[in-house]
Amino acid sequence: MHILPELPYDKNSLNPVITEEGFDYHHGKHHNAYVTNLNKLTSDNEMADWDLKTIIKHSFTNQQTGLFNNAAQHFNHSFYWDCLSPNGGGSPTGEIAEMINRDFGGFEQFKTQFSDTAAKLFGSGWAWLVLNKEGKLEIQPLKDAHTPITADLNPLLTLDVWEHAYYIDHRNQRPRFIEGFWDIVNWDFANINLNGK
DSSP states (O other), X not given: OOOOOOXXXXXXXXXXXXXXXXXXXIIIIIIHHHHHHHHHHHTTSGGGGSOHHHHHHHHHHTTOHHHHHHHHXXXXXXXXXXXXXXXXXXXXXXXXXXXXXXXXXXXXXXXXXXXXXXXXXXXXXXXXXXXXXTXXXXXXXXXXXXXXXXXXXXXXXXXXXXXXXXXXXXXXXHHHHHHHHHHHBOHXXXXXXXXXX
């Protein structure tokens, strides 16, 4: 049984980047729908006891599109909520800061490249910061429900650029939403994921 995770902060704490109403729709309706659909698809078969990543990889390999979309979106959203923090923003610290400097030439260069990637992703999808198999950071734009774990990449941070992520609070202004992300990005979570490699 898959469960909608509680948000790790108050729904008013990321205002004005994401408002309480924004969370009510994005977390309470959209994410909840993926969890509900996933449980319907897995509750009465062998996948009932599988963990989420196993379901994602299995459904991706076997081209079970409906199952993959709901499982991957549950993972992506659960990960995304932790990428945000009312105590976040500013420049990165710790190991992630050192690696950003090494692989992108500095935070401002990284921020520009990540923001451009997120803004230019056509349609719906996610902008990811991942650690690749060579131990270097990469920015990856992934369409729809796609997720780095199907390529055995280690996800560090993500930004949801599906329209439902920002339309309540920013209408069609995706770049304004992306700019707000840098005020609430959770570098501590990125460092935790990096050290979990």
